[in-house]
Amino acid sequence: MSLDETQMLNSLGFAKPPSETRVVVAMSGGVDSSVVAAKLAREGYDVVGVTLQLYDHGAALAKKGACCAGIDIHDARRVAEEMGFPHYVLDYENIFKEAVIEEFADSYLGGATPVPCIRCNERVKFKDLLATAQDLDADCMATGHYIQRFVGETGPELHMAADPARDQSYFLFSTTPEQLDFLRFPLGHLKTKDETRALAREFGLEVADKPDSQDICFVPDGNYAGVIEKLRPGAAEPGEIVDVDGRVLGTHEGVIHYTIGQRRGLGIGGLSDPLYVVKLDVENRQVIVGPKEMLATRIIPVREVNWLGDQAFTDRDEWHLSVKVRSTRPPREAILRPLSDTEAEVELLTPEEGVSPGQACVFYAPDGSRVFGGGWIWAGA
Template sequence: MRILAAMSGGVDSAVAAARAVEAGHEVVGVHLALSRAGGTLRTGSRGCCTIEDAMDARRAADRLGIPFYVWDFSERFRDDVIEDFVSEYRAGRTPNPCMRCNEKIKFAALLERALELGFDAVCTGHYATLVETPDGPELHRASDQAKDQSYVLGVLTAEQLAHTYFPLGSTPSKALVRAEAAERGLTVAQKPDSHDICFIPDGDTRGWLAERVGVAEGDIVDRSGSVVGQHEGAHGYTVGQRRGLSLGVPAPDGKPRFVLEVRPVSNTVVVGPREALATAEISGHRHSWAGRAPQESAFACDVQIRAHADPVPAWATWQDGALTVRPEVPFEGVAPGQTAVLYVGTRVLGQFTIDRTVSAVPV
């Protein structure tokens, strides 16, 4: 196959490209320039899109003896990921930019261009497994549960899965990937993993949002509507947050309070006891299936609401274009804007963006 290897400059994508070459594929490496923000051009940036990363990717490609290019996707990234991130926070939701990047950039814009240029598939260093079936490829968890990244790939469609290649999915541990990189002479063998949001290199999400959304003082209220504090911008809060609330009125029972809801229209933040974070139901209209859609309108599944959360057994219903999930044990701290990924065993069934939550604890 002709493989376009997306090379971030990290050890995972470098080893993935190496394995594609070793498997006999015709491989071309490409690094995506996703951001023109100044902070991403400095050594020490905390994301994955720096100039140094591009140089590391080029060195890895040279070591593997494959052609290498840098493609500027910064405008598409700005429109589809960064602006979406800002607009979601403006609306009082908590988005996952990595999901949007996989959905809109790595497996949409990049894959579209790859297919146009005659490539058969895009190769990445994600820890996930593809299983071929008579109904087409299925997306499954990686063998290393600690590194499994199937959650952030839950946005992929059947057509996209048919043109993807995940060489690391069956690797038992990240330590083995680093050891393999060292054996292959790749200089990124011990390079630290990227973390935080790549387009916020200093990690100050609240400050970054304040510059773009603006600062507007408002009330922090309890579940009865009584004012218990003030804030400088509702966008700086997310469901489940405990620290940084600076409440002027203590709870009657003296226990800590948590953010339960963000109301952007009234610029209000609602707080309450931890038990009020329990969520009995979630639903959303923006959904997709990672392969063949369920044959039934109601089915049992496991649901994961964060990248590193434990899956929860649940009952899902699919009706009038909306997915509704009721977990056997309530979720805790679910925010609109998050992504719920549905599994059946190790298989990723699909995903939806959470629009509505129902508390398990009545007011």
């Protein structure tokens, strides 16, 4: 592409005026996606807002801090009316239940610690909603995620957000190259969330001071066990808390109430040294506890690998990268060894504590912001 052609590209990367560029904006009703929609409408793009109703409308009306239901749908619609672009609400409740909620429950029952927000992006927003955007003859789809998309020598690249505190790359590792070609993330370059709220006020949006969503959208007050018991009656069967030698130290009201690395709330006080949950034995309904050093993990098996590198994943025996094993932790140096196109072994140069099946292991450039994909930690961990 020549310099003259590059200069003609609009802010979304298309060689035509904004008015001739249709962009579908995924609107959750929160301040981030509202600002994206308003910003693009103000710039003259042909904006179409789409909001997904993901779970029971009535139950969600009174829940603050949720997304994709109840009052948030009304907020998204109001932004569209204020900015003068069309807005549609699509009922994805059944799809969301089958693709996200059911697996969430089954994963917890299997002793894993799932991340349903990743599955929602992967199976709903960036799959079905993206297909809907294409059906609407959109040139691209924009979201309010804090992540950056740059065009490199071999195509679009995924990069961490400019604001490390807002970076959502961990939750978007499974974005495929084909999806990345169609997606845009207009907020990824902003330095702070205050900049987003300032834009909302500039556009006159009533959601400017709306609180950020908290926890998982369909889990009120972070009570995972309560949701799982409702989805799977009888799931919380009592059992034993045992040490690594099999000695019974106490009882519990259900394995689903515990996660790897947990120390508080075990109900086994009076011991000389603190103990942590080191394993969940679902089959025998046992919570296994041990000293903190038993939480340290160096080798992590991952599967369902999504690779975003320029070369094929299996072109090398080893990739020297950085990885995140939890969304709240910084990337750590690691060696990634492909076992197939979708499976790998990750060796951490410094062992990590609390590595849990069901979490994601996300790959990053060792000395930069680029995201090279990731995979799911499985029960071999």
